[in-house]
Amino acid sequence: MARPKNDQEFDIVLVGATGYTGKLTAHHIARNLPTNLKWAIAGRSRTKLDTLAEELNRISQDRLQPGIEVVDVEDTVQLTALVARAKVCISVVSYNEVGANVIEACIQSRTDYVDTAGSVTHLRGWIDKYHHAAEQGGVAIITSCGNYSAFQDLLTWLSVNELAKTSSLKTKEVIMSILRMPADPSGGTVKSMLGRTRLDPTTMQESQGPWYLSPVKGQEYVKAANVFGIRHDPILGTLSPSSFSDLQNRAVVHRTWGLLDGGNYYGRNFRYSEYNKVSSTIAGIVDILKSKGIKLMFTLPPLRVIAKMILPKPGDGPDVEKEKNAVVDMEAIALADSMDGDSSAKVHARMRFSGGPYTATAAFLAQGAASLLYTRKLERGSEGGLLTPAFLGADLVERIQGVGAELEVKVL
Ligand SMILES: NC(=O)c1ccc[n+]([C@@H]2O[C@H](COP(=O)([O-])OP(=O)(O)OC[C@H]3O[C@@H](n4cnc5c(N)ncnc54)[C@H](OP(=O)(O)O)[C@@H]3O)[C@@H](O)[C@H]2O)c1
Structure with a gap:
């Protein structure tokens, strides 16, 4: 209606x-x-x-x-x-x-x-x-x-649609690799992060589940990664599980999945995985430690006091001129849900936005x-x-391209 x-x-x-x-x-x-x-x-x-x-x-x-x-x-x-x-x-x-x-x-x-x-x-x-x-x-x-989470949700939607259009196959996994995402927060983001930690342990654990926001549950899965959680993809390279927003973006993308025909539009076996692109396993471990350090800053009481003192206050944020010159860049691979394993159809998609995260927001x-x-x-x-x-969908993609986002989607 x-x-x-x-x-x-x-x-x-x-x-x-x-x-x-x-x-x-x-x-x-x-x-x-x-x-x-x-x-x-x-x-x-x-x-x-x-x-x-x-x-x-x-x-x-x-x-x-x-x-x-x-x-x-x-x-x-x-x-x-x-x-x-x-x-x-x-x-x-x-x-x-x-x-x-x-x-x-x-x-x-x-x-x-x-x-x-x-x-x-x-x-x-x-x-x-x-x-x-x-x-x-x-x-x-x-x-x-x-x-967070429009780039990831739209890039996933585009890749899944392209795979379905060109191969008539559903998608088994979208692997997102964050190439550039400056991390300087605004005061409002800092306040939200500091507010998040007042959760009881059960809610905290539940909220980290992959299907937390979806109306239906997907398949159980084990992440394809080495002992540190680092993954090597033949196309995307070395990927570290250190993206600051991976749990949120996964929950949002999985909500889209669940809302679209109860998961059948993307495919019943679909899942979304997000990583930071790194140059090597060592660089990946350093990135994981950095990301854990930032998370601890918002969790441990003495560090929270320091975070409140040194990070931007409500109303403030990254220098606007610096923001304008920053870049947000990410790429994704959609893997088909087929019996052909590595040789099955794949789609590669990339979105690059000239301007920092808050300009993009x-x-x-x-x-x-x-x-x-x-x-x-x-x-x-x-x-x-x-x-x-x-x-x-396509209307927002076109509009965001109209204000400078560069997009590539191709079948591999
Ligand atoms: N996920 C993402 O991609 C993303 C990106 C950017 C921001 N955010 C979120 O967006 C929110 C805003 O961030 P920000 O950095 O812009 O924060 P901010 O600078 O602190 O701005 C907050 C705004 O809310 C207004 N406000 C608060 N309480 C109000 C009330 N009772 N009545 C009327 N207005 C009220 C404030 O008004 P005053 O000016 O009068 O104080 C201000 O305009 C945060 O929750 C942040 O986490 C998310």
Whole structure:
């Protein structure tokens, strides 16, 4: 049941516009979305919103300027009234604390939604609470649409589709190799990471399971790797299990898998595995130690104190000029589910984005919202639910290419 929402005051409302990622998203909209877009920036501080509005005016004077909406996300009546005036809502608030309020307001007012929330335990709670209502109401709630996990989810979706189109085979595994992903965090990311560790051991263990966010369970599998977890792939090279976001991305990609025909669209034996590309086994071990060190910094009480002191505070993040010159780059292989072993069909896909992770996140949020606004073609005829970036499919891929992402997909 699609929502007929034709006469809204705003096409897009950006909630949390005054934060580090929110500002980058507003800049991206001002630079790249159509100049007749009716939009609004929303946050709790009038002063911060006014400063942002001046910046946006300097970026592009020849476009409709955004409305300025003061809203405290904890005031759910005020929030729902605001969100109801828009066709699509982008949320970049601190998800762990107030993210659920924005989702609830969107479902109530039947406003499509996009965010970059990535904490799997929060996503699990949101799925349990909101998926059914969003599905019934025909509201698209697209989560994790940032550098984690949009690249990985879309690249997987593209590779699986290419394999099916060219060989009529289902996919057994997508192996993702992260070539470049700068790790400097924003203040909001640091706050989310520090908030994640207050989990009880059972929830912590469950949340690390591969099918934690999927509506159906996949096949049990053993990772193909040596004693350190390092894997050698004939095409991708030496791969280390040290990607900072591997568990989150795996859970999101597996949710896409499970939502698409109960796993039958990608294939019943499908699984997603993510690694960092390294030059040798030794380099891989060093990368594992580095990644474990960073994780400990967010877990051990004395190190958490240091992390709070030295890492960016809410509102701050990596230097924006440095961000612009950074690159996010990753490649994947999709292996066919066939009896032919190593000689079976394979697809290689690569996506490269000029701009750092937060610039990429801003692009995915804005282009994801544009996809919902102008196209709204959700995968497999879905009308709503708590969905993943892959549900925006080819339209989001084209839009992200339109703002500079380079993509290659080829059969090997
Ligand atoms: N997974 C990914 O790919 C990815 C990438 C980037 C960010 N993120 C996530 O995105 C979120 C934001 O990150 P960030 O670095 O941009 O954080 P940030 O700079 O701290 O921004 C947080 C925003 O939330 C707003 N906010 C918080 N509580 C509010 C309330 N009660 N009412 C209204 N607004 C409220 C803040 O408003 P004020 O300005 O008034 O404080 C600010 O605009 C974090 O949860 C982070 O983990 C995820």
